[in-house]
Amino acid sequence: MMTSSSRHSGPMIMKSALNKERLYENLLASIEDGVVVLAPDNIILTFNQGAEGMIGVSEGMAVGNNLSSVISEQEVGSLAQKAYETGKSFSDNDLSIRKKDGSLVPVSLTASPLLDEEGKVLGTVIVLRDMRRIKALEDDLRHSDRLGTLGTLAAGLAHEIKNPLGGIKGSAQLLQEELGNDERLTEYTGIIIRETERVNRLIEELLDFANPRKLSLRPINIHKILDDNIFLLSEVAKIKGITVHKEFDPSLPMIKGDKERLSQVFLNIIKNAIEAVDKGGWLMVSTRMGTEYQMVEREGRKGVIVVEISDNGKGMTQKTLESLFTPFFSTKEKGSGLGLAISHRILKEHKGHIKIKSKAGEGTTVSVTLPVS
Numbered sequence: 358m359m360t361s362s363s364r365h366s367g368p369m370i371m372k373s374a375l376n377k378e379r380l381y382e383n384l385l386a387s388i389e390d391g392v393v394v395l396a397p398d399n400i401i402l403t404f405n406q407g408a409e410g411m412i413g414v415s416e417g418m419a420v421g422n423n424l425s426s427v428i429s430e431q432e433v434g435s436l437a438q439k440a441y442e443t444g445k446s447f448s449d450n451d452l453s454i455r456k457k458d459g460s461l462v463p464v465s466l467t468a469s470p471l472l473d474e475e476g477k478v479l480g481t482v483i484v485l486r487d488m489r490r491i492k493a494l495e496d497d498l499r500h501s502d503r504l505g506t507l508g509t510l511a512a513g514l515a516h517e518i519k520n521p522l523g524g525i526k527g528s529a530q531l532l533q534e535e536l537g538n539d540e541r542l543t544e545y546t547g548i549i550i551r552e553t554e555r556v557n558r559l560i561e562e563l564l565d566f567a568n569p570r571k572l573s574l575r576p577i578n579i580h581k582i583l584d585d586n587i588f589l590l591s592e593v594a595k596i597k598g599i600t601v602h603k604e605f606d607p608s609l610p611m612i613k614g615d616k617e618r619l620s621q622v623f624l625n626i627i628k629n630a631i632e633a634v635d636k637g638g639w640l641m642v643s644t645r646m647g648t649e650y651q652m653v654e655r656e657g658r659k660g661v662i663v664v665e666i667s668d669n670g671k672g673m674t675q676k677t678l679e680s681l682f683t684p685f686f687s688t689k690e691k692g693s694g695l696g697l698a699i700s701h702r703i704l705k706e707h708k709g710h711i712k713i714k715s716k717a718g719e720g721t722t723v724s725v726t727l728p729v730s
């Protein structure tokens with residue numbers, strides 16, 4: 358004999374009519390989809406929790422009322438009507454329902470006839486599926502798809518441009534030699550050469566973004582990379598009257614990384630900092646072990662290193678902060694907007710990450726974290 362304390366009460370539930378009703382109630386409440394059951398005159402008989410969430414109306418407010426007073430979209434009513442009249446199911450995967458709070462919820466809807474044992478139509482069952490998450494995923498996919506197409510296009514175009522560009526630069530250099538000491542004219546050839554170099558750099562960046570190279574991981578000394586890049590940019594910094602401070606933690610271990618690619622990351626970041634500060638400003642490049650170090654070490658890993666590049670430049674607005682890593686986003690007249698997008702990807706490939714804090718008018722701190730492997 359089974360008692361109420363039996364842990365194997367499953368089959369009992371199925372046998373008892375009362376419990377069966379409760380089971381269905383629980384079932385309806387557990388379904389994420391919205392389930393609405395209608396009587397022939399479109400009066401709502403059942404309205405589950407999923408429907409409550411999607412439409413923003415409580416069960417108590419819905420049951421006993423006409424469908425149109427709860428869901429004002431006419432398509433829903435007419436699909437329900439069609440299902441009832443024809444005894445067939447109808448779907449619409451591209452509907453939007455306005456919630457009571459005014460927001461629009463994309464849904465996929467199926468209206469099916471509710472049949473009794475003899476196949477007589479008793480009413481209609483509407484099942485609503487919330488498509489918000491799927492729509493967001495689709496948008497993401499479209500975005501990366503577009504980037505993919507854009508990448509292929511950009512790569513093709515870049516190759517086409519590089520050749521004639523080489524011709525222009527070569528000719529301008531020859532011309533410059535011919536002109537000799539005529540400063541008035543060599544100023545023009547100088548512009549041609551500089552600008553072709555700029556276009557060339559832009560194209561290199563674009564190609565890089567379109568077809569990223571595979572990483573070649575070796576033990577590297579991050580301080581050497583930072584020093585090299587600071588040296589590379591020191592002339593520009595000097596001309597602008599910018600002081601570059603360094604604060605390196607000498608106990609920092611070597612990390613495993615791609616020297617070229619990481620060098621590119623820090624060049625981008627330091628260059629951005631130099632471009633952001635006014636004459637007489639400063640920037641600071643510092644390194645340290647990550648604060649997560651202790652915790653990570655206990656887990657058997659060797660920790661993280663942190664490189665921080667701070668400046669007292671113009672900082673960023675909230676809007677800029679939100680778009681930083683979007684390819685081609687730039688607030689600069691001659692910016693490619695690829696520097697941070699590429700850096701972000703390179704760091705991700707190294708299982709590291711980049712964090713940016715900034716305040717308009719005060720300055721910016723870029724923190725790069727890299728794992729010690």
Ligand SMILES: Nc1ncnc2c1ncn2[C@@H]1O[C@H](COP(=O)(O)OP(=O)(O)O)[C@@H](O)[C@H]1O
Binds near residue numbers: 673681688720
């Ligand atoms: N240190 C910084 N200070 C202020 N703004 C910055 C800094 N670094 C990046 N930015 C902002 O982020 C944008 C994107 O940077 P990036 O991807 O390197 O492209 P670009 O330098 O070609 O504009 C810049 O246009 C600028 O608005």
Ligand SMILES: [Mg+2]
Binds near residue numbers: 697
């Ligand atoms: Mg940049």
